[in-house]
Amino acid sequence: MGFASVGLAQPDTNAPAPEDREAENVISIYSAAYDNISGINFDPNWGQSGHQQVDPEYDPGTGQFILAYPNFNYQGTEFPAFNASGMEYLHVSIWVPEGTSRMVKVTPIDDTGETLVEVPLTPGEWNSVDLPKDAFTGMTWQNVIQLKFDGQFNADGSGNTTPFDVYLDNVFFWKEASSAEDDATLSDLQVDGETIDGFDPNVFDYTYELTADETTPPQITLATTTNPNATSDITQADEVPGDATVVVVSENGENERTYTVSYLSTIPTEAPPQQPAINPDGVISILSDAYDDIEVDAYSAVWDDSDIEFVEVGGATTMRIDFGNFVGVDFSNNKQDMSDMTHFHIDFYTGNDSFDKSFNLKLSNFGGTDAEVNALEYSITMASDPPIADGEWVTVDVPLDEWSPVNGTDRSDVAQFIISSNLDVVYVANIYAYNASDVSTETTESPNRFELQQNYPNPFNPTTNITYSIPNSGDVTLEVFNLVGQKVATLVDGVQTAGSHTQSFDATNLSSGVYLYRLGFEGTVQTRQMMLIK
Numbered sequence: 001m002g003f004a005s006v007g008l009a010q011p012d013t014n015a016p017a018p019e020d021r022e023a024e025n026v027i028s029i030y031s032a033a034y035d036n037i038s039g040i041n042f043d044p045n046w047g048q049s050g051h052q053q054v055d056p057e058y059d060p061g062t063g064q065f066i067l068a069y070p071n072f073n074y075q076g077t078e079f080p081a082f083n084a085s086g087m088e089y090l091h092v093s094i095w096v097p098e099g100t101s102r103m104v105k106v107t108p109i110d111d112t113g114e115t116l117v118e119v120p121l122t123p124g125e126w127n128s129v130d131l132p133k134d135a136f137t138g139m140t141w142q143n144v145i146q147l148k149f150d151g152q153f154n155a156d157g158s159g160n161t162t163p164f165d166v167y168l169d170n171v172f173f174w175k176e177a178s179s180a181e182d183d184a185t186l187s188d189l190q191v192d193g194e195t196i197d198g199f200d201p202n203v204f205d206y207t208y209e210l211t212a213d214e215t216t217p218p219q220i221t222l223a224t225t226t227n228p229n230a231t232s233d234i235t236q237a238d239e240v241p242g243d244a245t246v247v248v249v250s251e252n253g254e255n256e257r258t259y260t261v262s263y264l265s266t267i268p269t270e271a272p273p274q275q276p277a278i279n280p281d282g283v284i285s286i287l288s289d290a291y292d293d294i295e296v297d298a299y300s301a302v303w304d305d306s307d308i309e310f311v312e313v314g315g316a317t318t319m320r321i322d323f324g325n326f327v328g329v330d331f332s333n334n335k336q337d338m339s340d341m342t343h344f345h346i347d348f349y350t351g352n353d354s355f356d357k358s359f360n361l362k363l364s365n366f367g368g369t370d371a372e373v374n375a376l377e378y379s380i381t382m383a384s385d386p387p388i389a390d391g392e393w394v395t396v397d398v399p400l401d402e403w404s405p406v407n408g409t410d411r412s413d414v415a416q417f418i419i420s421s422n423l424d425v426v427y428v429a430n431i432y433a434y435n436a437s438d439v440s441t442e443t444t445e446s447p448n449r450f451e452l453q454q455n456y457p458n459p460f461n462p463t464t465n466i467t468y469s470i471p472n473s474g475d476v477t478l479e480v481f482n483l484v485g486q487k488v489a490t491l492v493d494g495v496q497t498a499g500s501h502t503q504s505f506d507a508t509n510l511s512s513g514v515y516l517y518r519l520g521f522e523g524t525v526q527t528r529q530m531m532l533i534k
Contacts, residue, residue, distance in 0.1 A: 011060045015093030015126040015169035021177070024201075027084050028172035029077065029147060030056070030067050039302050041078040042067065045371050049073045049163045058167070066095075067168040073161050074150040081305040081324050084108070084141040086202025087173035089130040095167040098124035102164055103153040106131070108173075109146035111305070111325055112139050116150055128170065143324050145305035147171070183227040184248045184255040190222035191244075191261060201226060205260050209425065210240060211267040212351055212391060220244050220261065227251055237263050264425070265391075266351035271314025272429035273347055273395055273454040274467055276502075282438025284336050286329060286417055286431040289317050294334055301328035301416070311427075318429045326420035329431075335366060338400070338411040341433035344378075345397045349427045354390040356382065357423050361396070363403070364416040372416075374408035376400060385533050386459040397457040400433070452519040452526040455505070459531040462508045466491070468519050468526075469500040477520040478503055488515065507532045 018033050028034035030042075043054040050071040058068035069075050092106055100123040105116035115136040121127050133141060149168075154160045185201040196206050208218065217237040225232055229251040237244040246259040275290035285291035287299070300308040305324030310317060321327050348359060359380040367373030378398055380388050386396060400411065417431065453467040470476060478492035488510060491503045505517070512534045518527045 009097045009165065011066065011095045011126070011167050012062075013060060013126070014062050014064050014066060015095070015128055018091065018128075018170050018172075021174060025177055026172055026174045027082060027087060029079070030168065030171040032064055033170065034172060037079055037082060039080045041302055044076050044078045044303060046074070046076045048075055049161075050075060060167075067171075069149070069166040069168065071163040072149075072151050072166045073163050074148065074152060075166075076149075077147040078145065078303045079147075080302065081143050081145045081307075083200070083203050084144050084173045085204075086175060087141060088133055088175040090133075090136075090171075090173055091128070091130050092119060092171050093126050093128040093169040094119055094121060095126050095169075096121055096123050097165060100164060101155050102151055102160065103155050103157065104166060105150045105153065107136060107148050107150075108139065108141060108144045109148055110139060110141055111143045111145075114148060115139050116148075126169070130174075141173070143305060144173075145324065180227045180229070181252040182250050182255055183225075184230060184250040184257040185226045186223055186232070186246065186248060186257075186259060187226045188222060188224040189220070189246065189259060189261075191220055192218045193221050196261065204257060206262065207266075207425065208261050208263050209266045209351075210263060212265050212269050214265060215240050217242055217244070217263045220246060223248075223259070237261075240265055264351060266425045268313050268318075268349040268351070268393065268427055270393065271316045272318060272349075272393055273456060273458075275345075275430055276439050276456060276465065278434050279438035282341075282435035284338060284341060284433045286331075287317070287319060287428070288430045288432050290430065291432060294331060294336060297330045297333050299327075299329050301330040304328040304418075313427060313429070316429055318427050321419070321421075321426045321428060323421050323424055323426065326418055329417040329419075330415070331417075332366065332370075332415040335413050335415045336433075338363070338414050338433050340435055341400060341411070342436045343397060343399050344403070344433045345395070345430060346428060347393050347395050347430045349393045350390050350423045350425065352390060352424050354382075354388045354423065357388060358421060359388055359394075359423060359426070360420045361403075362416075362418040362420070363411060363414050364418060365408075365410050366413045366415045367410060368413055373413075374410055375406040376403040376409070376411060377406060378403045385461075386531070393454065395454070395456065395458050399436075450521055450524060450526070452517075452528055454528060455517065455530045459533045460507070461532060461534050462510075463504060463506050464530060465502050465504055466517055467500060467502045470496065470498055470521050472498045474522050476501075477518075479518050479520075480505065481516045481518065483514055483516070491517075 026034050028036045042056045053070045055068040057065045104119050107114040107116045117135045152161050189196050217240050220234050223232045223246040231249045233247045235245045240263045244261045248257045283291050285293045304327045306327040307322040309320050311320050361378045363376045364372045365374050451469050455464045455466045476492050476496045480489040
């Protein structure tokens with residue numbers, strides 16, 4: 001690895017060791033003094049001049065590593081999102097060669113953006129500084145996903161993109177240890193007798209998910225102050241959605257913290273829509289119970305800022321996404337040729353208010369390289385087809401040639417699937433690309449029960465398939481009505497055998513709108529809605 005040679009070009013010592021601090025008062029990115037967070041990528045490809053030259057194990061001759069940025073103009077570091085809102089300072093130690101007449105700025109990056117702050121430098125020696133949180137104007141540090149160092153400035157503030165060498169040590173967030181009398185935090189917060197998921201004394205806002213049919217808010221049953229002499233006041237929520245709060249006042253009365261628990265009906269009670277049978281040669285499945293999934297490197301890549309978990313909804317495998325800004329499904333070690341695929345499908349559900357929100361999809365094509373060359377994008381909003389909705393499963397089943405191309409339409413080397421959204425919590429299922437010519441009229445299951453499935457696709461134009469099952473042979477009616485109760489079509493009226501059936505519905509002669517389809521069998525009726533958009 002080559003370094004510039006200007007005076008004393010490389011440090012021969014480590015930065016001064018920081019003082020001892022308790023673990024709860026530090027979030028360390030790079031330091032031998034503390035436990036660093038996991039999942040750090042010190043050299044993401046942001047187009048910087050020193051990409052693939054970063055060395056996090058550079059030995060200045062002491063046997064203790066420092067972080068080297070040779071050929072530096074700017075450099076990013078990525079890691080799983082964490083909450084640093086309770087921290088008070090960002091500490092950095094920087095060394096640049098003697099004779100360097102340049103400025104280095106630093107910023108965390110969170111969901112509020114970034115604010116570059118200058119680090120005072122004396123070339124040829126270690127410069128250790130503690131930058132206060134309020135210097136990063138407008139930032140909350142609540143969802144920190146990246147750290148950026150920028151050296152594209154001369155010391156007088158003018159622009160200069162010529163690369164130079166930079167060395168780092170002891171990069172961490174920290175806060176002052178508070179005395180017991182000043183403390184206004186909780187050591188435990190319980191809802192209905194159990195500590196709330198993700199509880200941390202320095203995290204003050206929580207979302208508590210309920211199923212779509214739950215309307216009675218849970219109760220805060222315990223709020224333990226860290227200092228027993230501090231006081232707390234609980235206000236319970238009286239409806240769903242709604243907020244419960246705990247206000248904690250320190251023993252000396254000088255500090256006050258408010259913990260908020262927001263109750264939201266976000267969990268679907270119905271399974272994702274049933275999928276059609278597709279010839280295995282005509283489907284590339286990323287996540288679905290209906291088809292064989294490809295091998296995926298990570299369903300939440302190290303470079304995304306969202307949390308996921310796999311849950312069962314109605315017996316179906318579903319991915320719950322707690323969005324920061326985006327989640328990345330990475331299969332760059334198993335890239336897929338989607339050139340012959342005609343459509344892309346995903347089902348998603350949110351119980352949150354979807355008004356003026358978006359759910360955005362992206363297929364990233366590497367084109368035989370190690371990074372994105374072009375991409376295809378599709379956005380689901382109130383005005384899209386299908387439109388976004390809350391409290392129900394939305395099926396996106398759109399021809400790939402209707403997606404928006406970014407730098408080209410090639411999809412022969414797809415390596416990543418990315419979802420970005422401001423919907424907070426979303427459940428997704430049945431993510432796959434397919435060739436429409438391989439879709440069968442049969443379904444993937446033959447349940448022996450009376451059940452009416454959601455039509456597929458939905459919304460549709462002008463045809464859709466309606467799948468249902470009956471437990472035994474008998475008289476079946478399948479009819480379609482408009483919203484004023486007028487029958488517009490009879491699709492089935494007669495005896496059918498037990499098992500699963502699919503009936504096509506052609507709405508060519510109908511106008512756009514919401515329609516009801518009703519299945520009748522042995523005195524039992526089930527009804528669902530479908531949307532025709534022309």
